[in-house]
Amino acid sequence: MADENKPLSRKSSNAKDVINNNNENGAAEGEGGGEVTLKAKMSLVNGCTVIIGSIIGSGIFVSPTGVLKYTGSVNMALIVWITSGLFSMVGAYCYSELGTMIKKSGADYAYIMTTFGPFLAFIRLWIECMIVRPCSQAIVALTFSVYVLKPFFPECDPPNDAARMLAVCCILLLTFVNCYSVKWATAVQDTFTYAKLIALFIIIAFGVYLLSMGNVQYFNFDDTKTEVTSLALSFYSGLFAYNGWNYLNFIIEELKDPVKNLPRAIAISCTLVTVVYVLTNISFYTILSPIEVLGSEAVAVTFANKAFRSFAFFIPIFVAMSTFGAVNGILLTSSRLFYAGACEGQMPEILTMIQIQRLTPTPAVLAISFLSMAYLCVSDIYALINYVGFATWLSIGASVLCLPWLRYTQPNLVRPIKVNLFWPILYLLATIFVTVVPMYASPLETGYGCLMILTSVPVYFLFIAWKNKPKSFQNAMGALTQKLQKMLMVVRGKSQQ
Template identity: 80%
Template structure:
């Protein structure tokens, strides 16, 4: 059973509660630490585990690829700090959609909304779901690429399970997000620690500029892969109405999160190249799995497990926040009215969750992860 809410409010992270008037109201209950967790958990998904291959493919050398990772992080920080200022001036949930609506009016907001809802969000979710599938199946196909049909079917199952969770209870969805964020951070810290030990042993033979490709088109494509890994720095802005003291905590959360993620990403790439040659990275669809096989011996299975948990949580995060964007757009009258409906007993925007899931399943018709990354990267940074 569902009910149409008559004002533009959402129910992210269980922050919605029935008011005396019967409407749904938001409660500001997220602390600075919660804000940092939302951003870090949203950014760190499949990108760091799949994008190293895409970046190296177009840069040609390890050192140039590391430069791309650093510059991508700095570029993302610039955008994030702009959003911090916008978020403190326009304290409405919806992030870029809300800001464009306020500054440029309904038409430009409509264009941005539909680019995000029809291309960027569902395509990103499809990419992360496919990466989840690759890492789950890789231990069963250690010497070859997992079958395309199996990868696609497992990605479909991942999206459908999380769709049920997000439709059933917001608290379930937020618990999933918390648990799997810890898993992804643990996986990266293990990789960084072992990479640091390799550096201590003097494993630096792969760090050079040999084979660098400096063509403008190649560098641009490398940034598509790099910037894709940093997607998510604006996700806290989508739920800013639920952040305590947003004028103070939003800029702090963004600064802490973006700095932390940039450092972690660069160190993770350094760790990969202490052990894997450029050819090994290019020949692997699951770089972290190949890295673990070289260093962890009988415990190599742990990294695919952690990476799969990481990407599973990232799919949940995209579905959780993106469905609220569909809902916000519908409340402004710029998307079908049915997306304003919520389940009155469980307070979940069920129609918005379902349409987000269906669009993501459509993008799974293409199982080429790197083609999808280029597609969503172009739409994100140009649109």
């Protein structure tokens, strides 16, 4: 009975029959073939668009008020934007060593697993997979739907149910794309990344024009806040806008020549995003006062209404395109995190499977999509993502800690890129500042976040650490996995055999 319910492998006769039948029917050229594994299909340009498209979502268009709220002045806000960009670039530089040394999909999860073992790695995996990523995707999809519907409801907010249904459609469409072809997914990412950059370049160009006309009245240090807690919270808001610089590391197995292309993609993308973010903020303040920025729910739209007047309608269109691309970037990279966790035995085995024709991690893509759509039913998913925001930066800090730790414990590991230890130490000190101080300033949110982290502990000991589960449970899981395999036409990839 146990053998009959054992999941199909690439070598099993049933799996071979399914593969042969589908190959006879004609798998897509370049997608199918004899070897079932994730292929390295992504170029340097694709890598750059994954990072840029993942970082630039709705934040820079919709509400860059958090930094100004906690700094008090325009000049100090610009300094925080610049510093946040440099801070992210330091973290990305550290990740270039980790990514070329530990060439596994999963990024933070893979690094913590290698360095600190399965327990801490599972905590990172649980928070990221079960809460942070699906919540983030749900929020960005909702933002997309609101801006698509806005022209139909110019005098009021779009109906909540309509916005959620359109968000579901957005997620389902991109789920199909990511299940069908990695090339299609990267093409979507490329196209919508270019669209959002065009919108930002239009804003920047008009801002440069206004600067040349002498519109500099708001650039000063008036009303700057000097409290340490306010400064830390301003960096927290700024760093949130740069979140996504590590996303390419999650799919490194699908990047061509990662030793060369990973650090190049990180350097190009982080530099470009930092420059674009700072120049966009400068453009906003050439025409908008601090009071107008703080009072606006969509700063880019307020800017467009004052600057472009009758042509202001194009900004909501570009915001929708930007968020659509961001949903695709989250889906593309998050599915690989599910896949990496399953390959380590910390997620259901079905998530290790690859579609035999399309060579995509279809079950993992479906898992993140279903979770995201489930979170669309939650009344306040924005509060939920805020509760675990600090856990994200703690996890990234733990990943950077892997670098000096591995230098000490495993000095003989091959390191194609070797970062000076000054940079990870600097990053760790800054991480302590931007996490500990907000914990003191917002103890309620921190408490909820800690409770969410602690939910991973019983799950780990019940489903991961406990190896001798009852035969009935193992047989039931094996039968379910096999049925899902046949339904989705997936088998374990070569690397999992």
